Amino acid sequence: MVVFEKPHALTDVPLHYCPGCTHGIVHRLVAEVIDELGIEGKTIGIAPVGCSVMAYNYFNCDMIEAAHGRAPAVATGVKRANPENIVFTYQGDGDLASIGMAETVHSAARNENITIIFINNAIYGMTGGQMAPTSLPGQITQTSPYGRDTNHCGFPIKVCEMLAQVDGAQYLERVAVNNVKNVKNAKKAIKKAFQNQVEGKGFSLVEVISTCPTNWGLTPKKALEWVDEKMIPYYPLGVYKDNTAEKEAE
Amino acid sequence: MATTQYLFAGFGGQGILFSGKFLAYKGLTEDKQVSWLPSYGPEMRGGTASCSVILSDTPVGSPIVSKPDVLVAMNLPSLDKYEDSVVSGGTIFVDSALIERKVKRTDVNVYYIPATKLASDNGMPTLANMIIVGKILKELGGYNEETVNAALKKVISAKRADMLETNLKAMNIGAEN
Amino acid sequence: MADKVLMKGNEAIAEAAIIAGCRHYFGYPITPQTEIAAYMAKRMPKIGGCFLQAESEIAAINMVYGVASTGLRVMTSSSSPGISLKGEGLSYLAGADLPSLVINVQRGGPGLGGIQPSQSDYFQATKAGGHGDFRMLVLAPSSVQEMADLTVKGFELADKYRMTSMILADGTMGQMMEPVSLEYDIKPMPEKPWATTGTKMEREHNIVNSLFLQPDALEKSNLERFERYKYIEENEVMYEEYMMDDAEICIAAFGIAARVAKNAIVEARNKGIKVGMIRPITLWPFPTKAFEAAAEKAHTFISVELSMGQMLEDVKLATKCKGEYMLCSRVGGMIPSPEEVLAAIEKANGGAK
Numbered sequence: 001m002v003v004f005e006k007p008h009a010l011t012d013v014p015l016h017y018c019p020g021c022t023h024g025i026v027h028r029l030v031a032e033v034i035d036e037l038g039i040e041g042k043t044i045g046i047a048p049v050g051c052s053v054m055a056y057n058y059f060n061c062d063m064i065e066a067a068h069g070r071a072p073a074v075a076t077g078v079k080r081a082n083p084e085n086i087v088f089t090y091q092g093d094g095d096l097a098s099i100g101m102a103e104t105v106h107s108a109a110r111n112e113n114i115t116i117i118f119i120n121n122a123i124y125g126m127t128g129g130q131m132a133p134t135s136l137p138g139q140i141t142q143t144s145p146y147g148r149d150t151n152h153c154g155f156p157i158k159v160c161e162m163l164a165q166v167d168g169a170q171y172l173e174r175v176a177v178n179n180v181k182n183v184k185n186a187k188k189a190i191k192k193a194f195q196n197q198v199e200g201k202g203f204s205l206v207e208v209i210s211t212c213p214t215n216w217g218l219t220p221k222k223a224l225e226w227v228d229e230k231m232i233p234y235y236p237l238g239v240y241k242d243n244t245a246e247k248e249a250e
Numbered sequence: 251m252a253t254t255q256y257l258f259a260g261f262g263g264q265g266i267l268f269s270g271k272f273l274a275y276k277g278l279t280e281d282k283q284v285s286w287l288p289s290y291g292p293e294m295r296g297g298t299a300s301c302s303v304i305l306s307d308t309p310v311g312s313p314i315v316s317k318p319d320v321l322v323a324m325n326l327p328s329l330d331k332y333e334d335s336v337v338s339g340g341t342i343f344v345d346s347a348l349i350e351r352k353v354k355r356t357d358v359n360v361y362y363i364p365a366t367k368l369a370s371d372n373g374m375p376t377l378a379n380m381i382i383v384g385k386i387l388k389e390l391g392g393y394n395e396e397t398v399n400a401a402l403k404k405v406i407s408a409k410r411a412d413m414l415e416t417n418l419k420a421m422n423i424g425a426e427n
Numbered sequence: 428m429a430d431k432v433l434m435k436g437n438e439a440i441a442e443a444a445i446i447a448g449c450r451h452y453f454g455y456p457i458t459p460q461t462e463i464a465a466y467m468a469k470r471m472p473k474i475g476g477c478f479l480q481a482e483s484e485i486a487a488i489n490m491v492y493g494v495a496s497t498g499l500r501v502m503t504s505s506s507s508p509g510i511s512l513k514g515e516g517l518s519y520l521a522g523a524d525l526p527s528l529v530i531n532v533q534r535g536g537p538g539l540g541g542i543q544p545s546q547s548d549y550f551q552a553t554k555a556g557g558h559g560d561f562r563m564l565v566l567a568p569s570s571v572q573e574m575a576d577l578t579v580k581g582f583e584l585a586d587k588y589r590m591t592s593m594i595l596a597d598g599t600m601g602q603m604m605e606p607v608s609l610e611y612d613i614k615p616m617p618e619k620p621w622a623t624t625g626t627k628m629e630r631e632h633n634i635v636n637s638l639f640l641q642p643d644a645l646e647k648s649n650l651e652r653f654e655r656y657k658y659i660e661e662n663e664v665m666y667e668e669y670m671m672d673d674a675e676i677c678i679a680a681f682g683i684a685a686r687v688a689k690n691a692i693v694e695a696r697n698k699g700i701k702v703g704m705i706r707p708i709t710l711w712p713f714p715t716k717a718f719e720a721a722a723e724k725a726h727t728f729i730s731v732e733l734s735m736g737q738m739l740e741d742v743k744l745a746t747k748c749k750g751e752y753m754l755c756s757r758v759g760g761m762i763p764s765p766e767e768v769l770a771a772i773e774k775a776n777g778g779a780k
Binding site for chain 3: 011040041042043044046053054056057059060061062063064065066067070073074075076077078079080081082085102103105106110
Binding site: 271274275278283284285286287288290310311312313314316404 | 431433458459542598599602603604605606683686687689690693762764765
């Protein structure tokens with residue numbers, strides 16, 4: 001009897017992520033959803049620059065590696081070329097909320113019928129732990145060694161709250177993957193975000209509060225706790241916008 | 251005629267580019283080599299506008315007219331700026347309704363025509379440019395009903411087909427004055 | 428003649444692109460090339476294509492990257508400052524070996540510069556479109572007809588070699604109207620088995636990518652690309668020779684500068700001066716051999732350009748610095764007059780000082 005299987009949408013390439021990093025969980029959730037919706041053959045994934053830069057090796061669907069922050073623009077091109085394809089981007093906080101903010105906001109404003117998986121772990125992982133646009137006030141990073149001073153370098157950006165003000169955005173939800181219950185909710189949100197695209201309901205973004213034990217300087221277990229103690233109070237979980245139910249009623 | 255270089259100059263909004271375009275199309279209909287080059291940028295909006303038109307029997311080299319054979323000056327700044335650039339023996343058409351002074355050069359042919367006044371007197375205030383074009387064709391030759399009609403059809407969009415007659419009328423007024 | 432229409436250079440590019448099968452255009456308004464966007468905005472919805480005004484030049488070139496990944500013909504256009512913004516995308520397109528067509532209707536620089544014609548992006552186009560070792564096919568039209576012809580050619584070359592073709596025009600070429608004939612025999616696109624259009628569960632996944640973390644693998648990809656470039660240098664050079672048979676003075680000029688130079692050459696020939704011109708149509712690959720051959724007879728090379736001697740460097744390299752060299756240039760949006768070029772020719776001829 002098979003009790004646990006790798007989703008088909010994941011390749012056999014071993015993930016390069018650090019121990020305790022939750023990228024692996026989110027990759028698996030995305031892959032499960034692709035399997036369950038039976039869309040692998042028509043899905044195109046766009047990988048970002050950041051820790052998940054090599055996501056193109058991990059998903060079995062066609063993949064494109066984009067320049068830093070430009071994944072939503074690349075996704076726009078792919079989707080406009082072949083609207084029957086399912087197009088998703090997988091981006092971190094530096095990619096999506098800093099260097100690629102314009103691409104993020106405008107793809108939402110245009111209501112591109114795409115799915116964005118946004119990994120928010122409040123730090124730049126790949127370059128070794130620098131301050132992210134989502135680093136918390138007071139958070140110590142390599143480039144905020146005395147703690148993020150909001151008088152000096154401003155406040156964290158709350159992406160779901162911000163995009164909720166953009167008329168084009170259709171579905172925005174923030175989830176976490178630090179415990180079983182949250183993982184289950186995250187799966188539901190990710191599935192809805194892909195389902196929306198399949199049904200032509202438009203721009204869907206799921207923000208996943210993630211961990212970075214390595215650069216947070218915590219053990220994997222402590223990192224999961226830190227999500228509950230620090231991250232979620234600043235970035236409350238929940239649905240920030242959902243126009244897709246209305247569309248069903250229409 | 252091997253090559254004739256025209257320079258149309260005036261205010262933005264006087265139809266400078268349009269009259270140049272008409273001449274270029276007329277040349278094209280007559281199997282000539284042609285080029286049309288507008289000034290572009292913010293100056294198009296209310297400042298001075300100019301356009302270079304070259305009609306030739308041989309391939310056009312530079313499309314920039316710096317020594318016009320024919321200058322059309324529809325305001326004083328244009329006459330001031332370009333009078334000296336006209337080739338010796340060339341021709342200057344002056345809208346005398348808007349330019350009070352006379353051309354100083356004595357080695358060029360000059361035609362004064364109160365185009366802007368004629369246009370408003372005849373209820374076609376936007377067609378002073380085509381009145382001058384009518385004058386050009388009369389004085390320099392080249393008025394050919396067939397090619398004039400063909401060129402007008404090219405420059406006037408189908409939606410404004412009613413303007414065709416008015417343009418012809420304007421050119422006739424120019425030819426008669 | 429009957430089939431010829433008068434078109435602005437910018438519009439000729441747009442219509443030729445549509446004829447070549449381009450159905451996706453992304454851009455951001457900037458003078459003096461906005462007619463291309465306006466034309467596409469009007470036409471694309473009527474032929475089932477997609478015109479999209481992007482939020483930035485950066486977004487536009489990345490939308491191009493997205494469509495190019497699917498194997499369809501796609502283009503963007505801009506003018507100098509906007510092309511600088513696209514530099515990032517140009518490098519990624521090269522790194523991922525994606526075909527695309529990029530139009531640069533140049534204006535004066537650096538910085539915000541002006542809006543009048545210029546050729547001062549020559550270095551950027553031919554040598555440094557972005558970071559990393561890569562080339563673009565750089566095509567330099569000198570008439571409205573060539574604006575259209577080279578657009579079609581640009582798409583074909585881009586597909587053939589999986590790289591970016593850039594049309595390097597200038598404000599004059601974009602804004603002027605001349606008669607054009609738009610009759611083309613469009614060849615079918617080559618197969619693109621690498622395109623990311625979905626596996627349909629029938630093949631391994633395709634990956635469009637420019638990341639190689641292993642230096643030996645990255646070196647290999649660079650070397651393979653440069654093998655292709657070498658082949659292109661041997662097979663795709665285009666240029667026009669004008670009165671070069673007995674030329675003792677050789678003008679090098681492209682685009683609008685070549686048009687002006689032709690007038691001056693006619694005048695100089697009337698004065699008995701043996702002058703001719705090599706007009707590169709491809710700036711990369713540069714017509715090195717043509718200049719090398721000209722150096723056998725010509726004693727002086729005059730680069731007529733709307734930049735501060737950027738092309739002159741390539742002329743010197745091509746001719747191994749064997750001759751005398753002069754620069755005849757105006758910049759900042761100014762264009763040399765035929766008289767200025769004639770004066771340079773006469774000076775080269777040892778005449779009027």
